[in-house]
Amino acid sequence: MPLLKVENLSISFRQYTKAFQQTALIVVRALDLSINPGEMVAIVGSSGSGKSLLAHAILGILPYNASMAGRLYYDDKPLDKKRVETLRGKEIVLVPQGITYLDPLMKAGRQIHNGQRGKAAHQKTLSILSRYGLDEKTAERYPFELSGGMARRVLISSAVYSEPRLVIADEPTPGLHIQAARRVLGHFREMAEKDAGVLLITHDLELARQTCDRIVVFYAGYTIEEALARDFDQVETLRHPYTRALWQAMPQNRFSAEDGRQPAAHINPEGCIYAPRCKDASDLCRQSIPYQPLRGGYVRCIRKEHYDT
Amino acid sequence: MILEANDISFRYHIGSAQILSQFNIRLQRDERVGLVAPSGYGKTTLLKILAGYENADSGSVLLDGRPIQDYKGYCPVQMIFQHPETVLNPRLKLAVSLKEAGLLPRRILDGLGIEDDWLTRYPAELSGGELQRFCIARALGEQTVFLLADEISTMLDLITQAQIWDFLLKELEMRHIGLLAVSHTMELIQRLTTRTVTLDQR
Numbered sequence: 001m002p003l004l005k006v007e008n009l010s011i012s013f014r015q016y017t018k019a020f021q022q023t024a025l026i027v028v029r030a031l032d033l034s035i036n037p038g039e040m041v042a043i044v045g046s047s048g049s050g051k052s053l054l055a056h057a058i059l060g061i062l063p064y065n066a067s068m069a070g071r072l073y074y075d076d077k078p079l080d081k082k083r084v085e086t087l088r089g090k091e092i093v094l095v096p097q098g099i100t101y102l103d104p105l106m107k108a109g110r111q112i113h114n115g116q117r118g119k120a121a122h123q124k125t126l127s128i129l130s131r132y133g134l135d136e137k138t139a140e141r142y143p144f145e146l147s148g149g150m151a152r153r154v155l156i157s158s159a160v161y162s163e164p165r166l167v168i169a170d171e172p173t174p175g176l177h178i179q180a181a182r183r184v185l186g187h188f189r190e191m192a193e194k195d196a197g198v199l200l201i202t203h204d205l206e207l208a209r210q211t212c213d214r215i216v217v218f219y220a221g222y223t224i225e226e227a228l229a230r231d232f233d234q235v236e237t238l239r240h241p242y243t244r245a246l247w248q249a250m251p252q253n254r255f256s257a258e259d260g261r262q263p264a265a266h267i268n269p270e271g272c273i274y275a276p277r278c279k280d281a282s283d284l285c286r287q288s289i290p291y292q293p294l295r296g297g298y299v300r301c302i303r304k305e306h307y308d309t
Numbered sequence: 310m311i312l313e314a315n316d317i318s319f320r321y322h323i324g325s326a327q328i329l330s331q332f333n334i335r336l337q338r339d340e341r342v343g344l345v346a347p348s349g350y351g352k353t354t355l356l357k358i359l360a361g362y363e364n365a366d367s368g369s370v371l372l373d374g375r376p377i378q379d380y381k382g383y384c385p386v387q388m389i390f391q392h393p394e395t396v397l398n399p400r401l402k403l404a405v406s407l408k409e410a411g412l413l414p415r416r417i418l419d420g421l422g423i424e425d426d427w428l429t430r431y432p433a434e435l436s437g438g439e440l441q442r443f444c445i446a447r448a449l450g451e452q453t454v455f456l457l458a459d460e461i462s463t464m465l466d467l468i469t470q471a472q473i474w475d476f477l478l479k480e481l482e483m484r485h486i487g488l489l490a491v492s493h494t495m496e497l498i499q500r501l502t503t504r505t506v507t508l509d510q511r
Contacts, residue, residue: 046438046466148391149348174463177347177493203466206496249467251496257471261422 001076002034003197004058004166009033009070011053011062024067028053028221031070032291032298035166035197040188042200042208042229044246045218046262051201052097055168058199059094060084074166089114093159095169097201099151102143109139112158128157131187133180149176156184160191167191170201185211205232205246214297217243220262220273223291226298239299242274272301310373312336312359312386312455312487317368319354328354331368334489334506338454341481341488343498346508352491353391355508356457359489360388372454383411387448388457393440393464397432403443404428410450417446420476437464445473449480456481458490462497474501 271286328351
């Protein structure tokens with residue numbers, strides 16, 4: 001039974017085009033996702049593809065001008081606004097993207113134990129800090145006294161303090177050197193081994209490949225592929241032309257730059273979202289493209305040869 | 310032309326951590342060098358000192374034998390920062406910020422995929438990846454001799470990263486601009502540079 005299940009989620013923003021004209025800008029469409037206890041799932045996508053919004057939607061902290069449709073289940077029960085308010089910060093935690101989420105006027109230690117007093121809280125704070133390679137002096141520092149990488153580890157420390165069951169980590173590793181990044185992901189893995197679910201939101205495909213069990217690829221608001229991490233060992237096992245282009249662009253593979261770019265959110269072509277950049281697009285790609293199971297994963301592409309290989 | 314730092318030491322405040330002590334580095338114009346170190350070891354600080362944004366407490370930074378502070382106007386050593394949103398004036402349209410580099414050839418704007426209608430917008434209206442293209446363009450003024458790149462592609466997706474470096478490497482080679490690049494991704498450093506320097510003191 002999945003710990004978290006997301007069904008047909010879409011997120012849109014109200015926008016004013018002219019003085020009194022409102023339009024809805026759809027930024028996430030028809031998203032399906034599930035995370036089992038003990039599993040690490042990565043969502044990989046470029047900036048502006050709507051990844052962070054997914055995290056905010058799960059936690060019920062979308063901005064006031066955003067609205068969502070679709071269904072969320074946590075522990076097999078609907079996750080509504082009221083329920084998530086009682087769970088977040090305890091069972092469900094967010095490791096936010098920006099280090100600006102730290103309170104600039106509060107010492108790091110206090111942000112980790114959330115104001116709890118007493119020796120036990122202090123000891124626990126120090127032991128978490130040391131797990132991330134930070135010494136006890138860090139607890140006494142204000143955010144401006146920390147380097148970018150240290151501030152990030154403080155954010156992670158404050159998230160794991162409550163021993164959560166679902167961790168949503170939104171780009172937790174940029175600015176960390178590779179060993180520190182692996183160590184952080186290693187700690188998420190430890191939590192997964194104790195049956196927590198981890199959702200990692202990242203654009204670092206290599207890190208996702210090395211540390212997660214499944215990878216969901218996001219493109220312009222659509223989930224276009226769900227693959228096992230090991231499907232990324234070679235390009236042939238990947239299911240979508242965009243995922244293949246991503247693989248080719250990795251510095252350790254061909255470092256090759258495909259032309260074109262992700263369409264802006266207000267542009268919504270009929271049919272396949274990737275068709276304008278796809279070498280193999282045909283007239284068939286103008287119809288609506290379903291998200292279908294394929295070889296243990298999913299793909300949003302109708303190209304026959306991809307189903308066969 | 311050579312950019313060199315001789316025995317530079319630096320700390321932000323008296324009593325705070327010594328970030329650099331007696332550090333030396335020497336770059337040739339036709340070189341591309343990678344700078345590798347864990348976070349908090351002073352990579353960004355070193356780049357800022359080399360570009361003249363910070364002054365070392367002791368030691369010297371020389372470009373072509375002259376102290377970097379003596380160069381007035383557009384500095385021939387240009388730094389591109391990790392977070393573009395923090396180095397663009399939020400109250401200026403991007404076309405205005407871009408003028409700081411003087412007149413840029415069309416080739417640069419096209420090569421970086423900067424679209425004409427972005428020029429009339431404010432920084433808050435573009436994404437981090439879009440803003441970074443402006444910061445790169447701004448660092449490619451006519452006088453640029455060395456480019457210091459501080460994790461400039463971490464916020465980009467893989468395809469955009471490959472697109473931008475593909476353009477940048479060609480541009481650097483054509484104009485004989487030297488590169489000092491910081492990245493945590495060793496595979497990327499290996500693609501970009503001819504040698505690496507490790508910053509391991511602290």
